Structure formats: structure tokens, C-alpha cells
Amino acid sequence: MKSANSILSGYGTTVFEVMSQLARANDAVNLGQGFPDDRGPPDVLQAAADAVLDGPNQYPPMTGLPELRQAVAAHGRRFYGIEADWEREVLVTSGATEALASCLFGLIEPGDEVVLFDPLYDSYLPIVRRAGAIPKLVALSPPAWELPIDRLKAAFSDRTKLLLLNTPMNPAAKVFTREELAVIAGLLEKHDAYAVCDEVYEHIVFDGRRHESLITLPGMRDRCLKIGSAGKTFSLTGWKVGYVTAAPALLQPVMRAHQFLVFTTPPNLQKAVAHGLRSDVAYFDGLARGMEAKRDRLSTGLAKIGFGVLPCEGTYFVNADFRPLGFNGDDVEFCKHITTAAKVAAIPVSALYAEGSVKSYARFCFAKQDAVLDEAVARLGRHFGAAA
Numbered sequence: 001m002k003s004a005n006s007i008l009s010g011y012g013t014t015v016f017e018v019m020s021q022l023a024r025a026n027d028a029v030n031l032g033q034g035f036p037d038d039r040g041p042p043d044v045l046q047a048a049a050d051a052v053l054d055g056p057n058q059y060p061p062m063t064g065l066p067e068l069r070q071a072v073a074a075h076g077r078r079f080y081g082i083e084a085d086w087e088r089e090v091l092v093t094s095g096a097t098e099a100l101a102s103c104l105f106g107l108i109e110p111g112d113e114v115v116l117f118d119p120l121y122d123s124y125l126p127i128v129r130r131a132g133a134i135p136k137l138v139a140l141s142p143p144a145w146e147l148p149i150d151r152l153k154a155a156f157s158d159r160t161k162l163l164l165l166n167t168p169m170n171p172a173a174k175v176f177t178r179e180e181l182a183v184i185a186g187l188l189e190k191h192d193a194y195a196v197c198d199e200v201y202e203h204i205v206f207d208g209r210r211h212e213s214l215i216t217l218p219g220m221r222d223r224c225l226k227i228g229s230a231g232k233t234f235s236l237t238g239w240k241v242g243y244v245t246a247a248p249a250l251l252q253p254v255m256r257a258h259q260f261l262v263f264t265t266p267p268n269l270q271k272a273v274a275h276g277l278r279s280d281v282a283y284f285d286g287l288a289r290g291m292e293a294k295r296d297r298l299s300t301g302l303a304k305i306g307f308g309v310l311p312c313e314g315t316y317f318v319n320a321d322f323r324p325l326g327f328n329g330d331d332v333e334f335c336k337h338i339t340t341a342a343k344v345a346a347i348p349v350s351a352l353y354a355e356g357s358v359k360s361y362a363r364f365c366f367a368k369q370d371a372v373l374d375e376a377v378a379r380l381g382r383h384f385g386a387a388a
Contacts, residue, residue, distance in 0.1 A: 015351040023345035051268035064092025095240035106253035112161035119352040168201040168314030200229035205314040301377030316367040342383035
């Protein structure tokens, strides 16, 4: 038989599904896959339920319901001072992953170069390569995840079409500073390139930090596509509602790609997300405070066991060095070991590197109920306490 697509068929099952399957098989507490286990805001859930009953439940506009696009524009204005025309500069997508795919398919020509930071969310490279681009990876390293400016400059060339930026960054839990963003902005202008900005964790930043959006920097309004996610902002990851804000010239080709990928997104969910985005600022502040408390709860527990816990500036994740525990294998072996022996699942950080050689860190998701986090810490404590 003729072969399948050589790029996509070369990828195995995502590490998140592999570890989740192993967690289910071993009845383990799953701190691997990144999703909250609460119900989400009751008023947003009720808005979705009401919209199903009230209708209509037919195809909404391809670009998204006006109600949601207006809410996205208003959200950008309220939090970042972005003045966006909701009719020409906002697109609703079926999740942030589809937004990424539409941006990359809509903008990339075969042979273009795309700059990415390593480690990275696992969907980035398959989409970039399937679009025909040549990835140029710039590795960030724990524990500080500092921006390697010289290596970043070296990754740019006259063939650079765009940079893919994730801040707050999964899995590094790094929040890029305005100074770092200014360096990136200068390189984009110098090489006449764009930025696809994955900002799904924009409201989950800690310790008094403020999320900075690259699109707000001088000269970036016409070069950036800002991607947001209702799944992360409202702890409703299964809804898969995302949105893109960009200048018309950038958004038009993205819309063309979007219409041939999914065309549109369930109207009741769009109405509910529009309701949620209009929430009082107290909701968004509370989301960050709640996740920060969970970060501290898990980090403290892991540190008491003996892990070397890395700083976490944002996202759902904390990374921990397991070498102080005396485990002699790499991170894949460690994560499989604790899933089967301690009954706690995590993600090996090396699986999220394309070229890096970091092999001693595990990523734990803390976006869980306190009782779940406490049980995971107790299981790991018993296991490594007994082993010691």
C-alpha cells in the first residue's frame, strides 16, 4: 500500500496520552496531562446551557459570533490597551491549537524558516513542518530558563517568516519580561518577520507579575497574532474555544485556513465564553490567586520529599529535579517508575524538547483539587521515604 504523509506519520502518540494511559492502567494520580479538575465558573456553565435551549443551534458565522468577537476585542482593550476592530481583527477558533494551525497554515510558505523556543508544546513542530517550514530551535535551559539572546539572534535570517512565542511558557513556567520581548521585537523588525503569540495562560501568572503581550510593544501591532483560550481562562479545556486578534492583513489568510479546517465553533459555547470574558476583574485575579496557592501547595510538598523544585512564574505546571532523590535513570524512566511504583503520573520534560538534552526533570500539573495534590504528595513521600 502507498505510504501515509511522511511528516505526520513519523510522530508517535503524544506523551500526554502515553502517560495518561499508564496512569489509568496503574490507578495513579494523574499530574501529567494539564487540565483542571473543577467544574469551571457556574455562571459560564449556565450561560452555555441556556444558549443550547434558547438556540439557535445551527452554523454560526465562520469568523465567530459577533457577541464573542466583540467580547474578545473588549477584553484586549481592558487588560492590554489593544484597540481592535472586532469585525476585521478578531477570529474565533475551535481551541488555541486550531488557532495555531490556522495561523501557521495561513502564513507559511514551503521553505520559510520559523523560530521556536525549545522546550515547546508538542503540537508546534508537527504543524510547522507540515506547513513546509524549516524550524529553527532556540533552547532554554533549567533552572533559570534565561533567554539566550546570542543564540536567538543567530536563529534569524532573511528567510525567517515568523517566530512562535509562548508566554507564559509551557512547560518552562516562564513569563517573558518586557525587556525580553523588546529584544524579540527588535529582531522581528530587523528581519521583517511576524510573531504568532500563544498566550493561553495570560491570566495565570504569579507573585505579582503582569503578563506582557508582544502585540502591545512599539511596531508590533501589525506583526503579531495574539492567541487566547477560553479553556485556560475559564478552566473548561474540553470546550475548545480559542480566539485570534491581529491586523486585517495578517488575519485574512488565517481566516482562509480556518474555514477549511473546522469552519466554525459551537454557538452555545461561544455565547458562554462571551459572557465569561465580560466578568469582573475580580474573577481573573481570583483565578491567578487560586492557581498560585495550588502551585505553592504542590511545590512545598515536593520540596519536603527532596525534589529540587524550580521556580514557576505562571501556567499550570511546576518542574522538579529528581536527582536529589538518588534515582539513577533518566526522566522517562523516572516518570514511568513513579507512575507504576508510587502511583503518581508526571511528564518527562525531555519529551517536550526537540533537540535539548535535559534528562533530569519531571513536570507536574498542579491545577487539581487540593485533596488530589495532597494524595499525590503523600504517595510520593511514602515511596521515596521507604526507598531511603
